[in-house]
Amino acid sequence: xxxxxxxxxxxxxxxxxxxxxxxxxxxxxxxxxxxxxxxxxxxxxxxxxxxxxxxxxxxxxxxxxxxxxxxxxxxxxxxxxxxxxxxxxxxxxxxxxxxxxxxxxxxxxxxxxxxxxxxxxxxxxxxxxxxxxxxxxxxxxxxxxxxxxxxxxxxxxxxxxxxxxxxxxxxxxxxxxxxxxxxxxxxxxxxxxxxxxxxxxxxxxxxxxxxxxxxxxxxxxxxxxxxxxxxxxxxxxxxxxxxxxxxxxxxxxxxxxxxxxxxxxxxxxxxxxxxxxx
Numbered sequence: 261x262x263x264x265x266x267x268x269x270x271x272x273x274x275x276x277x278x279x280x281x282x283x284x285x286x287x288x289x290x291x292x293x294x295x296x297x298x299x300x301x302x303x304x305x306x307x308x309x310x311x312x313x314x315x316x317x318x319x320x321x322x323x324x325x326x327x328x329x330x331x332x333x334x335x336x337x338x339x340x341x342x343x344x345x346x347x348x349x350x351x352x353x354x355x356x357x358x359x360x361x362x363x364x365x366x367x368x369x370x371x372x373x374x375x376x377x378x379x380x381x382x383x384x385x386x387x388x389x390x391x392x393x394x395x396x397x398x399x400x401x402x403x404x405x406x407x408x409x410x411x412x413x414x415x416x417x418x419x420x421x422x423x424x425x426x427x428x429x430x431x432x433x434x435x436x437x438x439x440x441x442x443x444x445x446x447x448x449x450x451x452x453x454x455x456x457x458x459x460x461x462x463x464x465x466x467x468x469x470x471x472x473x474x475x476x477x478x479x480x481x482x483x484x485x486x487x488x489x490x491x492x493x494x495x496x497x498x499x500x501x502x503x504x505x506x507x508x509x510x511x512x513x514x515x516x517x518x519x520x521x522x523x524x525x526x527x528x529x530x531x532x533x534x535x536x537x538x
Contacts, residue, residue: 262300264308264316265289271320284329288319291333326459339387343413347463348405349381355526356444359500359533360387362524366496366535367440370394375436375490377428377443377483378402382410382421384442389419398436400426403465428479433486441487444500445479446471476505477512484516484536491538499534506531 268285269278276284289295293312308316322332330336330351335344338352339360345351360383370393376385379399389397399421401407407423414421426434451473471478480499487497497518501509506523513521518536526532 262289262295262302265300268316268320272323275324275326284323287329287333288316292319326457326462328459328463331463338381338383339391341383341387341390341417343381343383343386344409344416345381346405346409348403348465349409350465352381352383355532356383356500357387358526359442359444359498360384362533362535363388363440363442363498364391368393371396372440373438373492374440374442375399375438377426377441377486378445378479379410379423380406380444382413382423384444385421386410386414386417386419388442389414389421390417398422398424398438400424400428402427406465428482428486433489436490437492438490438495439492440496440498441483441491442498443479443483445483447476447479447500447502447505449473449476449502476502477508480509481512481516484513484518487518487538488516493538495538497534497536497538501532501534503530503532506534509534 265285268288269281272281272284286300289300290297319332323329328351330345331347335342336351339357343352372392372395374385374388374392374395374397376399379385379401382399385397385399389395397420399410401410402425404425407425410423424434448470449472450470480501484497487495491497499509510521510523513534513536518538521534521536523531524533524535
């Protein structure tokens with residue numbers, strides 16, 4: 261292995277598990293310093309300048325403060341696309357890719373109208389805009405800073421998404437009609453904070469993560485209520501959910517007279533996604 265790779269791993273020992281430190285070392289050297297995988301594993305000599313060494317040590321020190329590597333690098337991949345990320349937005353997760361895949365597998369029609377509520381980085385609507393057949397895609401978020409990141413990501417991936425600042429809990433809801441309503445809203449309860457890794461708890465935006473223990477479905481209930489007004493006939497609602505509240509989310513949707521409510525597990529076997537017809 262390349263000696264710089266070994267150096268990074270040694271520096272991160274005690275801060276991260278060995279497998280995670282190894283993955284970070286590889287990612288840093290290939291993405292930030294443009295080393296090929298072959299160079300990395302053969303240990304081929306390369307001119308690692310003092311400037312590069314200074315940059316590398318800055319990255320390592322930030323990692324020791326548990327700042328997510330995606331924020332340090334400035335971007336991440338999602339559904340085959342690249343997305344800029346910053347502490348203004350959540351880092352896109354593989355579970356959300358599964359939600360996108362479900363939507364795409366269900367909806368091959370041309371010109372579908374899609375709305376994503378709580379868009380963050382824009383990973384869901386941008387991925388759908390990229391892969392669906394001539395869709396009309398829009399997205400809302402309460403955070404102006406998140407929307408700036410999302411707009412930049414739409415430009416980066418050459419897709420058209422209409423972004424708007426909307427607070428679904430208090431604002432008047434725009435008069436729209438859509439075929440698909442999707443949301444990955446805040447769903448981590450305050451009591452679950454103690455179970456979270458520091459790189460999430462200390463760095464990712466709490467506005468996009470947490471809900472009170474006494475009302476874990478507050479966003480789902482409100483978005484489902486909005487869906488009853490804006491989903492067109494036979495429209496579809498998709499949620500990414502807290503694995504602990506799968507049955508509760510299904511029961512809530514049935515109580516609001518949604519039909520054909522389907523709960524689906526993620527690749528890890530956790531309740532993670534719900535689909536319902538209006």
